[in-house]
Amino acid sequence: MDKEEIFFDIFRPKFIKKNHLFIFSGLFFGWIGWKFFPKIEALPAKKFALIFLFVAAHYALTDLSWITLGFRYPTLKNSETMEFLMASGLFLHCLSNLKFRLKSIRGIS
Numbered sequence: 001m002d003k004e005e006i007f008f009d010i011f012r013p014k015f016i017k018k019n020h021l022f023i024f025s026g027l028f029f030g031w032i033g034w035k036f037f038p039k040i041e042a043l044p045a046k047k048f049a050l051i052f053l054f055v056a057a058h059y060a061l062t063d064l065s066w067i068t069l070g071f072r073y074p075t076l077k078n079s080e081t082m083e084f085l086m087a088s089g090l091f092l093h094c095l096s097n098l099k100f101r102l103k104s105i106r107g108i109s
Contacts, residue, residue, distance in 0.1 A: 019059045022082065026056025029089065044093040051089035055082045 030052030033043035044052065059082065 019063050022059045022086065023056050023063070026052045026054075026059070026086065029086075030056060041097060044089060045096070048089050048093050051085055051092070055086050055089075058082050 029044050030049045033040070034046045034049060037043055059079075
């Protein structure tokens with residue numbers, strides 16, 4: 001185990017895995033955020049929802065496949081593609097907020 005795994009093993013509850021965190025955050029950013037908290041600008045807008053929902057769906061499918069399919073759904077060799085989707089969705093959200101802020105500043109002056 002490297003230092004990062006030891007750190008997360010100490011501070012994370014035993015029943016929550018890394019996949020569960022991606023599922024919860026994907027659902028929160030992809031659906032709950034814009035559905036129930038539309039006025040909070042820090043949460044991604046509805047136009048970015050699909051990016052986060054793909055991530056949540058992938059990790060939910062890999063975790064729950066043994067229940068529905070009877071076998072374990074093959075995971076990606078590296079889950080870096082899904083992590084990249086999550087990061088790119090957050091980046092696009094920040095970029096769109098930055099563009100909106102810059103347009104509003106230029107419009108005032």
